[in-house]
Amino acid sequence: MADTRDITLTVNGESHTATAETRTSLGDFLRHTIGLTGTHMGCEHGVCGACTVLLDGEAVRSCLMLAVQANGHEVTTIEGLANADGTLSPLQEAFWEHHGLQCGFCTPGMLTSLTAFLRDHPDADEKEIREAISGNICRCTGYQGIVNAALDAAKTMQEG
Amino acid sequence: MKPAPFTYHDPTTADEAVALLAQHEDSKVLAGGQSLMPMLNMRFVVPDHVIDLNGIEGIAGIRDARDTLEIGAMTRQRDLMRDGTIAEKAPIIPGALNWVGHFQTRNRGTIGGSLCHLDPAAELPCLMAAYDATLTVQGPDGARAVPFAEWPLAYMMPSIGPDEILTAVSVPCWSGNVGHGFVEYARRHGDFAIVAVAALLAVEGGKISRAAISLGGVDVRPLRLDAAEAALVGEAPGADTFRAAAELARGIDAMSDAYVSSEYRQRLAATLTERALNAAANNLNGSA
Ligand SMILES: Cc1cc2nc3c(=O)[nH]c(=O)nc-3n(C[C@@H](O)[C@H](O)[C@H](O)COP(=O)(O)OP(=O)(O)OC[C@H]3O[C@@H](n4cnc5c(N)ncnc54)[C@H](O)[C@@H]3O)c2cc1C
Ligand code: FES
Numbered sequence: 320m321a322d323t324r325d326i327t328l329t330v331n332g333e334s335h336t337a338t339a340e341t342r343t344s345l346g347d348f349l350r351h352t353i354g355l356t357g358t359h360m361g362c363e364h365g366v367c368g369a370c371t372v373l374l375d376g377e378a379v380r381s382c383l384m385l386a387v388q389a390n391g392h393e394v395t396t397i398e399g400l401a402n403a404d405g406t407l408s409p410l411q412e413a414f415w416e417h418h419g420l421q422c423g424f425c426t427p428g429m430l431t432s433l434t435a436f437l438r439d440h441p442d443a444d445e446k447e448i449r450e451a452i453s454g455n456i457c458r459c460t461g462y463q464g465i466v467n468a469a470l471d472a473a474k475t476m477q478e479g
Numbered sequence: 480m481k482p483a484p485f486t487y488h489d490p491t492t493a494d495e496a497v498a499l500l501a502q503h504e505d506s507k508v509l510a511g512g513q514s515l516m517p518m519l520n521m522r523f524v525v526p527d528h529v530i531d532l533n534g535i536e537g538i539a540g541i542r543d544a545r546d547t548l549e550i551g552a553m554t555r556q557r558d559l560m561r562d563g564t565i566a567e568k569a570p571i572i573p574g575a576l577n578w579v580g581h582f583q584t585r586n587r588g589t590i591g592g593s594l595c596h597l598d599p600a601a602e603l604p605c606l607m608a609a610y611d612a613t614l615t616v617q618g619p620d621g622a623r624a625v626p627f628a629e630w631p632l633a634y635m636m637p638s639i640g641p642d643e644i645l646t647a648v649s650v651p652c653w654s655g656n657v658g659h660g661f662v663e664y665a666r667r668h669g670d671f672a673i674v675a676v677a678a679l680l681a682v683e684g685g686k687i688s689r690a691a692i693s694l695g696g697v698d699v700r701p702l703r704l705d706a707a708e709a710a711l712v713g714e715a716p717g718a719d720t721f722r723a724a725a726e727l728a729r730g731i732d733a734m735s736d737a738y739v740s741s742e743y744r745q746r747l748a749a750t751l752t753e754r755a756l757n758a759a760a761n762n763l764n765g766s767a
């Protein structure tokens with residue numbers, strides 16, 4: 320018999336109650352049980368950063384957490400980053416402007432990570448931004464567009 | 480890829496966790512999960528029971544007990560970096576944590592998990608060796624204290640029984656005119672160190688009164704450079720003194736692996752020791 324738990328968590332502001340097998344990662348739970356497939360699973364051992372979500376506002380690897388550990392917590396995924404009226408956040412807008420994505424596989428992890436990072440470090444410079452995304456691997460862009468987008472978004476948010 | 484089936488337990492007290500460990504033979508303790516979850520996902524470890532420490536009251540947090548920092552095992556690496564007392568009394572710790580993985584892994588990873596995982600190149604064990612920290616381990620018969628020097632038994636094997644958990648770490652802070660230096664070389668930022676060096680210096684009346692140099696990544700456990708420490712005491716801090724002491728690091732027995740030879744580790748050990756000592760001398764008068 321599979322070991323399961325009934326859990327309740329808030330995802331992007333909405334409460335969800337579901338049964339999770341205890342060995343299921345938070346990432347798999349979000350994708351398969353809740354149906355939010357924006358969170359991408361890449362390496363599933365903590366290295367690529369694609370699966371990053373916000374747990375109570377802090378960026379974490381959803382492949383390195385069990386879904387049951389998120390019981391009672393608040394999770395934000397890529398689907399929850401846009402403004403309430405559906406328009407893109409300044410960071411998302413900047414990714415669009417600066418070609419911060421190509422295939423898009425790394426993008427959910429880049430955006431969740433940088434959303435938390437720029438909130439805590441609104442004055443971040445290029446070096447700090449590169450260090451912040453050192454745990455997010457992108458095979459397409461060469462990072463330059465991502466870094467430019469983050470710098471530009473930081474500026475917009477400061478002015479905004 | 481997901482872990483093989485296990486039974487999940489989430490105790491709320493350390494006693495309960497220890498009782499569960501005693502009761503279930505093939506069990507694994509889960510802290511921040513930043514090393515254990517990869518091993519579970521890849522099925523390198525296949526325990527029947529996983530005992531999650533995240534719901535336990537009272538084993539996370541930082542307490543300032545005069546000149547000793549009492550750090551709960553479940554304190555997140557992020558919280559060590561943000562804590563004002565640590566920044567003041569042991570600033571080498573937050574500085575070195577910048578090198579531990581990435582900010583996303585530090586949001587979950589704990590000090591206790593790092594010390595129990597005991598990767599030879601991990602930064603926190605290297606620091607705890609420099610401080611001669613004391614670890615508190617709780618088992619069915621109560622708690623025992625383990626000096627850090629006796630903590631690593633072998634490669635990635637700490638002195639902890641299958642029915643014990645690490646609950647706290649005591650870090651005796653240095654006071655007076657002290658300085659600290661931490662330097663590391665890794666291929667990419669966030670990777671485990673090829674070699675890391677932590678150095679603490681105390682100076683009295685213009686002479687070094689106390690020195691601690693700890694090397695990570697060179698051996699299966701953090702290596703204290705006793706000979707270099709002894710050579711420094713009584714000398715005036717200065718570039719030549721540091722170079723001579725650091726030369727002693729060239730003679731250490733260093734590991735080799737598929738990517739890095741032991742000669743290269745010895746060279747790095749000497750170079751980085753010299754840099755760490757110079758860095759420590761440059762921030763004397765702080766608190767370390
Ligand atoms: C991409 C990536 C990069 C990383 N880079 C680095 C790095 O550069 N340097 C570095 O040092 N680390 C690095 N790490 C590992 C670090 O993030 C982990 O936090 C640390 O190794 C383990 O801590 P944890 O709290 O996550 O423990 P877990 O993964 O939960 O546990 C690790 C082991 O310790 C045991 N354990 C944990 N807590 C206790 C306890 N209180 N009592 C008894 N046993 C216990 C567990 O059973 C398990 O065997 C990296 C990890 C990732 C994913
Ligand atoms: S899938 Fe989680 S870090 Fe790669």
Ligand code: FES
Nearest residue numbers: 421422457458459
């Ligand atoms: S856009 Fe393809 S991996 Fe980053």
